[in-house]
Amino acid sequence: MALFGTLSEKLSHVFSKLTKRGVLTELEIKNAMREIRIALLEADVNFLVVKDLVSKISEKCSGERVLKSLTPGQQVIKIVNEELTALMGSTNSKLTIASKPPTIILMCGLQGAGKTTMCGKLAKMLKKQGKKPLLVACDIYRPAAINQLKVVGKSVDVEVYDEGTSKPEKTAVNALKYAEKKTYDVVIIDTAGRLHINEELMDELKNIKKAVKPTEILLTVDAMTGQDAVTVAETFNKELDITGVILTKLDGDTRGGAALSIKAVTGKPIKFCGVGEKMDDIEPFYPDRMASRILDMGDVLTLIEKAQANVTEEEAKKLEKKIRENSFTFEDYLEQFDQMKKLGNISDILNMIPGAGKFKFNANMIDEKQIARNKAIIQSMTPYERRNPDVIKGSQKKRIAAGSGTSIQEVNALIKQFYQSKELMKQMSSGKGRFRMPF
Amino acid sequence: MGFFSKLFSGLKKTKESIANKISSIFVGELNDEFFEDLEYVLISSDIGAEASVEIIEEVKKQSKKQKIKTGEDFKALLRKVMIEMLNSTNDEEISYPALITFVGVNGVGKTTAIGKIANKFKNEHKSVLMVAGDTFRAAASDQLTEWAKRVGVRIVKYSEGADPAAVVFDGISSAQAKHDDVVLVDTAGRLHNKSNLMEELKKIYKIINQKWQGDHKNYLVIDATTGQNALSQVETFNEFVGIDGIVLTKLDGTAKGGIVFAIAKQFGIPVKYVGVGEGVDDLIEFNAEEFVNGII
Numbered sequence: 001m002a003l004f005g006t007l008s009e010k011l012s013h014v015f016s017k018l019t020k021r022g023v024l025t026e027l028e029i030k031n032a033m034r035e036i037r038i039a040l041l042e043a044d045v046n047f048l049v050v051k052d053l054v055s056k057i058s059e060k061c062s063g064e065r066v067l068k069s070l071t072p073g074q075q076v077i078k079i080v081n082e083e084l085t086a087l088m089g090s091t092n093s094k095l096t097i098a099s100k101p102p103t104i105i106l107m108c109g110l111q112g113a114g115k116t117t118m119c120g121k122l123a124k125m126l127k128k129q130g131k132k133p134l135l136v137a138c139d140i141y142r143p144a145a146i147n148q149l150k151v152v153g154k155s156v157d158v159e160v161y162d163e164g165t166s167k168p169e170k171t172a173v174n175a176l177k178y179a180e181k182k183t184y185d186v187v188i189i190d191t192a193g194r195l196h197i198n199e200e201l202m203d204e205l206k207n208i209k210k211a212v213k214p215t216e217i218l219l220t221v222d223a224m225t226g227q228d229a230v231t232v233a234e235t236f237n238k239e240l241d242i243t244g245v246i247l248t249k250l251d252g253d254t255r256g257g258a259a260l261s262i263k264a265v266t267g268k269p270i271k272f273c274g275v276g277e278k279m280d281d282i283e284p285f286y287p288d289r290m291a292s293r294i295l296d297m298g299d300v301l302t303l304i305e306k307a308q309a310n311v312t313e314e315e316a317k318k319l320e321k322k323i324r325e326n327s328f329t330f331e332d333y334l335e336q337f338d339q340m341k342k343l344g345n346i347s348d349i350l351n352m353i354p355g356a357g358k359f360k361f362n363a364n365m366i367d368e369k370q371i372a373r374n375k376a377i378i379q380s381m382t383p384y385e386r387r388n389p390d391v392i393k394g395s396q397k398k399r400i401a402a403g404s405g406t407s408i409q410e411v412n413a414l415i416k417q418f419y420q421s422k423e424l425m426k427q428m429s430s431g432k433g434r435f436r437m438p439f
Numbered sequence: 440m441g442f443f444s445k446l447f448s449g450l451k452k453t454k455e456s457i458a459n460k461i462s463s464i465f466v467g468e469l470n471d472e473f474f475e476d477l478e479y480v481l482i483s484s485d486i487g488a489e490a491s492v493e494i495i496e497e498v499k500k501q502s503k504k505q506k507i508k509t510g511e512d513f514k515a516l517l518r519k520v521m522i523e524m525l526n527s528t529n530d531e532e533i534s535y536p537a538l539i540t541f542v543g544v545n546g547v548g549k550t551t552a553i554g555k556i557a558n559k560f561k562n563e564h565k566s567v568l569m570v571a572g573d574t575f576r577a578a579a580s581d582q583l584t585e586w587a588k589r590v591g592v593r594i595v596k597y598s599e600g601a602d603p604a605a606v607v608f609d610g611i612s613s614a615q616a617k618h619d620d621v622v623l624v625d626t627a628g629r630l631h632n633k634s635n636l637m638e639e640l641k642k643i644y645k646i647i648n649q650k651w652q653g654d655h656k657n658y659l660v661i662d663a664t665t666g667q668n669a670l671s672q673v674e675t676f677n678e679f680v681g682i683d684g685i686v687l688t689k690l691d692g693t694a695k696g697g698i699v700f701a702i703a704k705q706f707g708i709p710v711k712y713v714g715v716g717e718g719v720d721d722l723i724e725f726n727a728e729e730f731v732n733g734i735i
Contacts (some may be wrong), residue, residue, distance in 0.1 A: 041488045044666030046481050081661070110661060111689065111717075112546030116577075143585030151577030151599070195692045222546060226485040226666025228694035249545060252630040254668035277575075392495040 010255040014126035026062075029415055032076055033058050043294045045257035046230040048263045057083055081291055088260060091245065093269035098215040100381060101185040102134075106177070106212070108205055108240065109220035110232060114248035116145065118274055119190045120152035121282040126186050127158065134184035135160045138168035138208065139192040149190050156279050159184075167208045168192075176212055189214070196235035217242045218271065220263060223250045229258035230265045237266040247285065248274035257294050328422050330386035334378045337371050366378030376404035377414050389418065457661050474499065477517075484697035484734060487667050490704055494520055518731050525727035528709035531683065536613070536653035538622040540572075541686070542640060542676055543660035545628030548688035550579060552660050553623045554586030555722035556686075561590055565620035570598035570610030572603045572643065576626035583625050585610055589719060593617070603627065604642045611650045622651075631675035633662070645679050656713060660686045663696035673702050682706075688714035691721070695734060 033054050035061045060079050097103050105122065107115045116139070123133040135153045137160055139145035145160050153160035161175040172189055179187045189208065194201035209217065218243045221229060236242055245262055250273045259270055270285040378386060380403030385392050392400070392415060401408045474495055481491035497520045498513075533539075539556075541549045550573070557567045569587050571580035571594060580596040581670050587594035595610040614622045626643065629636035639675060648657055659682045661669050676682055687696050690713050699710050710725040 011700050020564065041482055042667050044485075044668070047482050051479075059675065110664065110692070112548055132583045141590055142582070143589075144581035147581050148576070148578035155577070195689075197693060222664070224544070224662075224668040225664050226664060226694065226698065227442070227670075228485070228664045229666075232664070233694045249630065251633075252544065253671055257525040258666065293651070 010060055014203075029058060029061050032061070033372065036076075037079055039295065040257060040260075043255035043257035044092055044224075044226045044229070044261075045294065046227055046261035046265070048230070052264075053083060053087070054167075063346060079297065084260065084291035084294060085288045087268055088263050088290055088311075092284045092286050093271050094284075095271060096215050096243065102176070102179050102226050103131075103186045103216070104212055104214040105186065105188045105216045105218060106191070106205075106209060106214035107189060107218055107220060108236060108242070109193060110195065110222070111142075111219040113193065113222045114274055115139075115189050115193060115220045116148050116152060118246055118248060118272075118282070119149065119188050120156050120158075120270075120281075121274065121281050122188055123153070123158040124156040124279045125282050127156065129338040131186045132184050133186040133188055134175065134179045134182070136187060136189045137162035138171055138189055139166060140165040141192045145192065146191075149267060152279075160326050168204060169211050172208050172212050187212075192256075196232050196239075202239050208238060216244060218244050218246050219268075220246045220248055221258060223247045223256045223258060223259040223273070224252060224254040227261075230261045233266050237268060242266065242268055244269050245272070246272045251275045251281070255294050259290050260294060328425060329384075330378050330381060330389055330418065334375060334386070337375050337378075373404070373406055373410065374414050377401075377406055377411055380404040389415065394438040458459055461677050481524065481697065484695035485666055486695075486697035487670070487701045490524070490697075490701040493704070514735060518735055521700065521731045522727045525531040525703050525710070525730065528703050528707045532654075533619045533656060534654045536614070536618075536622070537656060538614070538624065538647060538651050538653060539595070539656045539658055540624040540647070540680075541645070541658050541660055542625060542626050542680065542682075543628060544630050544672055547571070547575075547628065547660045547662040547665075548714060549573075549628065549660045550582050550586065550625055551588075552686050552688055552712070553625050553718065554590060555584065555714065555719060556712060557586065557592050557621075557623055558590045558719045559722060560621045560623075561592060563691065567592040567615070567620040567621045567623065568614045568617070569594040570607055570622060570624040571604050572610075573625050574599055574601045574603050574606060576639045579625070579627070581602065592617075593701070603639065604646045607643050608646050608650065611647070615684040616631070631672050631679075637675070637679045640680055650719040653671045657681055658684045659708075660688060661698070661702075663687050663690045663693065664694040665698060667701075669697065670701055670705065671699040673708065677706060677708070682708050684709055684711035686710075686714065687725070701732075 036057060037050055037054050040049060040053065045418075046054075050317060057076075057080055060083075061076055088163060094101075095105075109115050119135055123135055128132045135149055135158055137149045139149070139200055146164070147160070150160045150162070161171075161178055163171040163174060168191065175189070176187060178184075189212070191205060191208065192201065194205070194344040196202070217240050219233060223232065225232070233245070245266070245268055247256065247259055247270055248380075250256060262268075263270060270290075273283055273285050273381045275281045275283050380400045385400075397408050397411045397415075401411045404411075444632060448678045458461060477498075477726050478495055482488060486494070493700060494517070498517050501507075501520070502516055505512075505516065507516060530700065541553055545548050553569060557569060560567045567590075568657065569583055569592055571583045573579035573583070574597060577599070580599070584594055584596060593613075595606065595613050597606045597609075613619075624643075624647075626640065626733050627636075629640070631637065656681055659673060659676050661672065667674075673682060673685075685699060685702060685708055687699060687710050690696050696713075702708055703710075709731075710727075713725050713730070716721060
C-alpha cells in the first residue's frame with residue numbers, strides 16, 4: 001500500500017539513528033515490530049498469524065546476532081524474510097501423480113475463486129507434460145457453469161465429461177469409469193463454488209471424495225482474500241483433508257498475505273498459482289518469492305545480501321574460533337562451500353580473519369562444478385563421520401563415493417584437501433607457520 | 440422478508456463471532472492491552488490497520504470525554520463512531536431512466552449481483568434491460584441469460600469474443616426504443632492493474648457518454664472476503680471510470696467485509712447493496728447502522 005510505504009522504508013526510518021550507533025534498544029525493537037506488524041496486516045496476513053510471527057521475530061531480534069551487528073535494520077529485514085520463507089515452506093511442492101492411473105484431482109473452493117479456469121490451466125499444463133487429462137463438470141448449481149467448463153475444455157483441446165445437472169457424486173463415478181475405458185490418465189473434477197459453512201454442499205464434496213478417492217484435493221483460493229482466508233482454509237481442510245492449495249489472481253497487485261495464513265493454519269503446501277487470463281498462465285509456487293512480495297520489498301535482495309555480508313563477518317569470527325580450538329570439521333567445510341557460492345572465494349572469508357589476508361587456497365576450490373561434487377561427497381557422509389573424519393576408512397570411502405556419484409579417488413582428494421586446510425589453519429593459529437594471527 | 444431479519448440472518452454468524460470477542464474483551468479497565476485487543480478485533484474484520492487505528496483513537500478520545508465505564512456504553516460509542524465513518528460518503532439517488540454499469544475484478548460476483556438487482560427493480564415495477572457486456576469469460580453471457588430468464592427481463596447479448604462496446608451500443612439503442620427504466624450493464628472481470636483492460640473499459644464509457652442521455656451510475660462490485668487489496672481496486676477503478684457506489688457480495692459467509700470502512704473514509708464512496716446468498720432475493724440495500732450493529 002502506497003499509503004503506508006514499504007516496510008523497508010519504514011524500517012530504515014526506525015533504524016536511521018541506529019545505524020550510527022550500531023546497538024538496538026528494546027524500544028527500537030518494539031517500534032520496528034510495530035512497523036512489521038502493520039506491514040503484515042496490510043498485506044492481509046491473518047492477525048493471529050501476525051501476532052505469532054512478530055513475537056518470534058522479536059525474540060530473534062533481541063538475540064545477540066542483531067545487537068552485535070553493524071546494520072541492525074537490514075538484519076531485522078533478513079530475519080523477517082527468513083521467518084516468512086520458513087513458514088511458507090522452503091521449496092515448491094509438486095503435483096502428486098497416482099502410481100496406478102488415473103490420477104484424480106478434485107478441485108474445491110469458494111465461489112469466484114477461479115476453479116473452472118484453473119481446471120483448464122491444469123489440464124493444459126498436464127497435457128504439455130505428456131499426460132492425457134479429462135475434465136469433469138460437477139458444478140450443477142451456477143447457471144452456465146457446465147457450459148463454461150466446456151468452452152474452457154475446447155480452448156485447451158481437452159474432453160469434458162458431464163451428465164447435465166445429475167448428482168455430482170454420480171457424475172464423478174461415471175466419469176472415472178469413462179476415463180478408465182478411454183485410457184485417460186488424469187481426471188480433473190470441477191465442483192461448484194461453495195461457502196465453507198454450507199453443510200449440505202460440504203457433504204456433497206465429502207461424498208465425491210468418498211466415491212472417487214482423489215489423489216489430490218486442491219483448494220483454490222483467491223490471492224486477494226483477507227482475514228477470512230484462515231477460516232475458509234481451516235474449514236475445507238478439516239472437512240476434506242485437502243492435499244494442497246492453488247492461489248489464483250496473483251497477477252493482480254495484491255500482496256497476497258493470505259498465502260501465509262493458509263500455510264500457517266493448514267500446513268498444506270501451495271502448489272500452483274494463477275498469473276493471468278490465458279490458459280498458459282499457471283506457475284509453480286515459490287515460497288521465497290512470495291515472502292518478498294508480502295513484505296512489498298522490491299529491494300529486499302540487495303538488503304539481504306548486505307545483511308548476509310555482515311553475517312559472514314560473524315561467521316568468520318566463529319570460524320576463527322574453531323581454528324583456534326582445532327575443531328574444524330567437515331560440517332564447517334560444507335558451510336564454507338555454501339558460502340563460497342555466495343562470495344566466490346574462500347579467501348574472501350579468510351580475508352576477514354585478521355592477519356590471514358594473504359592466505360590463498362587451491363584455485364579448483366572455486367570451480368562451481370567442483371564445489372557441487374565436493375558438497376555431494378560431504379553430504380554422503382554420516383553426521384558422525386563429518387564430525388570425526390578420522391573414522392573414514394576404505395569401506396566408508398566406497399560408500400561415500402557411491403552415495404555421491406563420485407569416485408574413491410575424488411573422495412580421497414577431498415579428504416586430503418580437508419586435512420591440508422586444517423593443518424594450514426592450525427599453523428596459522430599456533431603461530432608456527434608464516435602467518436601469525438594476532439590473538 | 441423484511442430488511443432487518445434479512446440482514447440479520449445474513450450477518451448472524453459475523454455478529455456472533457465479533458460479539459463474543461468484544462464481550463470477552465470487557466474484563467477490566469480500558470487499558471492499552473484492551474485497545475490492542477480491540478484493534479485486533481477490528482482488523483480481523485478486514486477493516487485494516489489504518490482505519491482501525493483511526494476508529495480506536497476516536498473512541499478513546501470520546502470515551503475519556505464521556506467517562507465511559509460499562510461495556511454496553513462503550514459498544515454504543517464504538518458503533519456510533521463506525522456508523523459515522525460509513526456515512527461520511529457522497530451518496531446520490533438514482534433518477535430514471537438509469538444505466539448502471541457493474542465493474543470489478545474477476546470472480547467477485549458481478550453477474551449474480553446484476554441478476555438480483557434486476558429482480559429488485561422489477562419488483563419495484565421498473566422495466567429492466569440487461570446488457571451482457573462480458574464477452575470475454577467463457578459462458579458469461581449464458582450465465583446472465585439464465586438470470587434474465589429467472590427474473591423475467593430482457594437481455595441484449597452478442598457471441599463470445601465480440602466487442603463489448605458494440606454490445607453496449609446495441610443495448611442502449613434497444614433500451615431507448617423500448618423506453619426501459621433501468622439498463623444493467625455487465626462487464627468482464629478485470630484486474631485493475633492491467634492497463635489494457637482498463638482502457639477497454641474507458642471505451643465502453645465513451646459509448647455510454649455519447650449515446651445515453653439518462654442517469655449513469657457506475658458500481659464497483661467487491662467480494663466481502665477481499666482484504667486490503669480492495670482499496671487498490673477502488674483507487675484504480677475510480678481513477679479510470681469514476682465509481683458511484685459499491686456492491687458488497689458474499690456477506691453470507693464468515694467474512695465481515697470491513698474494508699468498506701476504509702473505502703468510505705478514503706474515497707467517500709457509499710455501499711449501495713449487499714449480497715447475502717445465491718437466491719434471487721438475497722440482496723439488500725445497504726444501511727450503515729444495521730451493518731455496524733450486525734458487526735459489533
